[in-house]
Amino acid sequence: MVIVFFSVGILGACGSNEETNDSSEKTSLEMIEVDVKTQPSEIKSGEVTEIQANVSQGDEKVSDADEVQFEIWKEGAADNEHIKKKAKLQKDGQYVIDFTFDETGKYFIIAHVTARDLHNMPKIEVNVQ
Known part of the structure; x- marks a missing residue:
């Protein structure tokens, strides 16, 4: 028993x-979620624009990413003309760079984010006036 x-x-x-x-x-x-935004939302050539990647996993903001890098290029640009800039943590889960778009037109931005053994790379399209 x-x-x-x-x-x-x-x-x-x-x-x-x-x-x-x-x-x-x-x-x-x-999965880690990445929300890419620009400040201001309406971009003008020759003016500084802040590009943000807001990184989260579930309800938690991710401030311990291994790498956050933005890849930026104008529509029609060759691969070797893509600009890559590492972002810095600004506040909880928000990684930023300052960038000046030299010309008007359509641009693409990919946020390459590696955090917690996961990778996410969302792509957005912006129009520069």
């Missing part, structure tokens, strides 16, 4: 550990 209670106790403990492991796996596998 003691053996039966002991066995039930061991099985019960194993079951609770599995639940704990499942919930931490869900947290660690949750």
